Amino acid sequence: MSERISIYGFGDIDRSGKLRWLANELGLEVDEQRVELGAHFQKPYIDLNPLTQIPTAVFRGQTLIESTAACHIIAESFDSPKLWIGRGEPDRDKYLFWLAAFGENFEGRLVECAVSRAGILPPQYFELHEKRMRPKLETVAKMLPKDGFVAGARFTIADIVTGYGLRLAVRLGMLERASVEPYLSRLVDRPAATAARFFASLK
Numbered sequence: 085m086s087e088r089i090s091i092y093g094f095g096d097i098d099r100s101g102k103l104r105w106l107a108n109e110l111g112l113e114v115d116e117q118r119v120e121l122g123a124h125f126q127k128p129y130i131d132l133n134p135l136t137q138i139p140t141a142v143f144r145g146q147t148l149i150e151s152t153a154a155c156h157i158i159a160e161s162f163d164s165p166k167l168w169i170g171r172g173e174p175d176r177d178k179y180l181f182w183l184a185a186f187g188e189n190f191e192g193r194l195v196e197c198a199v200s201r202a203g204i205l206p207p208q209y210f211e212l213h214e215k216r217m218r219p220k221l222e223t224v225a226k227m228l229p230k231d232g233f234v235a236g237a238r239f240t241i242a243d244i245v246t247g248y249g250l251r252l253a254v255r256l257g258m259l260e261r262a263s264v265e266p267y268l269s270r271l272v273d274r275p276a277a278t279a280a281r282f283f284a285s286l287k
Contacts, residue, residue: 100139
């Protein structure tokens with residue numbers, strides 16, 4: 085019997101998608117726990133996530149917040165499939181670079197841009213971030229591998245984090261889809277990404 089994970093999120097396009105994709109890569113059964121907009125500021129949700137952020141995951145009795153950290157913790161619970169690169173392993177430098185580039189440098193700003201475009205934040209957020217981020221995104225797009233994945237031949241959670249950022253950047257018009265091909269199509273074509281509905285908003 086497959087292990088189960090509970091994922092709390094607004095829907096398919098928020099950061100809960102990273103956890104949903106990872107769960108499908110690992111063969112976990114997903115219990116979807118939809119959270120209404122605004123309910124993440126109230127009990128009982130804040131008892132799970134006192135930072136009032138989406139998503140939250142519950143796995144093996146542990147409550148996990150911060151989506152990239154949660155992906156690390158869950159992925160490192162499995163050696164097959166091994167979706168992480170540990171100390172001393174080949175390509176760890178690439179793995180850490182792409183995790184940081186999208187998990188730290190781009191993701192938060194891209195999310196704010198998406199929320200700004202949706203009218204939840206003022207339009208100034210999009211205008212400010214776009215001006216600063218577009219040249220950096222264009223630079224990292226040129227660094228994407230023509231073959232394989234960002235940390236070499238093996239797919240890892242660095243690809244999930246990178247894929248989330250690229251999906252946002254393309255949807256927001258900050259990157260042309262052609263500029264991130266053929267790498268992006270390799271992610272889109274993964275059965276686990278399809279099962280997680282991760283790239284549905286690009287089609």
